[in-house]
Amino acid sequence: MSDVLELVDVSVVRDGRALVDDVSWSVKEGERWVILGPNGAGKTTLLNIASSYLFPTKGSATILGEQLGGVGTDVFDLRPRIGIAGVAMAEKLPKRQTVLQTVLTAAYGMTATWHENYDPVDEDRARAFLDRLGMTEFLDRKFGTLSEGERKRTLIARAMMTDPELLLLDEPAAGLDLGGREDLVRRLGRLARDPLAPSMIMVTHHVEEIAPGFTHVLMIRQGKVLAAGPMETELSSRNLSLCFGLPLIVEHTGDRYTAHGLPLS
Numbered sequence: 001m002s003d004v005l006e007l008v009d010v011s012v013v014r015d016g017r018a019l020v021d022d023v024s025w026s027v028k029e030g031e032r033w034v035i036l037g038p039n040g041a042g043k044t045t046l047l048n049i050a051s052s053y054l055f056p057t058k059g060s061a062t063i064l065g066e067q068l069g070g071v072g073t074d075v076f077d078l079r080p081r082i083g084i085a086g087v088a089m090a091e092k093l094p095k096r097q098t099v100l101q102t103v104l105t106a107a108y109g110m111t112a113t114w115h116e117n118y119d120p121v122d123e124d125r126a127r128a129f130l131d132r133l134g135m136t137e138f139l140d141r142k143f144g145t146l147s148e149g150e151r152k153r154t155l156i157a158r159a160m161m162t163d164p165e166l167l168l169l170d171e172p173a174a175g176l177d178l179g180g181r182e183d184l185v186r187r188l189g190r191l192a193r194d195p196l197a198p199s200m201i202m203v204t205h206h207v208e209e210i211a212p213g214f215t216h217v218l219m220i221r222q223g224k225v226l227a228a229g230p231m232e233t234e235l236s237s238r239n240l241s242l243c244f245g246l247p248l249i250v251e252h253t254g255d256r257y258t259a260h261g262l263p264l265s
Helices: 043-050 075-081 087-092 099-108 120-132 148-160 178-192 237-244
Strands: 003-014 017-028 032-036 058-063 082-085 166-170 199-204 216-221 224-230 248-253 256-261
Touching: 003 043, 003 199, 017 043, 017 058, 017 199, 017 216, 017 224, 032 043, 043 058, 043 166, 043 199, 043 216, 075 082, 082 087, 082 148, 087 148, 099 120, 099 148, 120 148, 120 178, 148 166, 148 178, 178 199, 216 237, 224 237, 237 248
Parallel strands: 032 199, 032 216, 082 166, 166 199
Antiparallel strands: 003 017, 003 058, 216 224, 248 256
């Protein structure tokens, strides 16, 4: 399998502080990764590098065979090959657009409709992705009127619209109630287990949000990688305790993970 993402000794420094520090990490084709860590650990920084919107201060980052800052690399050709769903994208999208329009605009790499004409195949694709994420009955609803869960599902459908080779999910379950989280995790699990789906990287704070079908985990704390590898070996109580800085117990029941702290003595 070829590398979809390869970071070698990558650091990102801002105002004298390392947001990520000497990170080496590779994601191979077909893998589904979760990045776990506390607030300020560097999770979103890694995702921004993977999206090609942030260049390392030092080290090298290669995405889909293209080295950031390398001779002949054009990030504007690279970015359509990467699907992104997260709060930053949601804030760029006009609230007055319908759900269908919000997904369709991704076909042109735009955030708002202008005077473009969409082919029937584009509309069929948009409808199919929205249906897969349970949004068929919301096609004509305004994006700004959606609940948080409905908005998250629309963003994932939009990210899939360009048939990406790499799908990046920035805290997709953040802000959802229990029902919304479980519905989203179930749908993400279906996507993660699809052999035709792109390689995936998801950022989260919570092991309960890890959908079945995700294969690998990277744990990061204060900009440094503490563990990286297959979920079944690296998502351990010891590693999670080191990552979050307090004693934690990881439990694996069926195809889901949970974590809880030790009782106070």
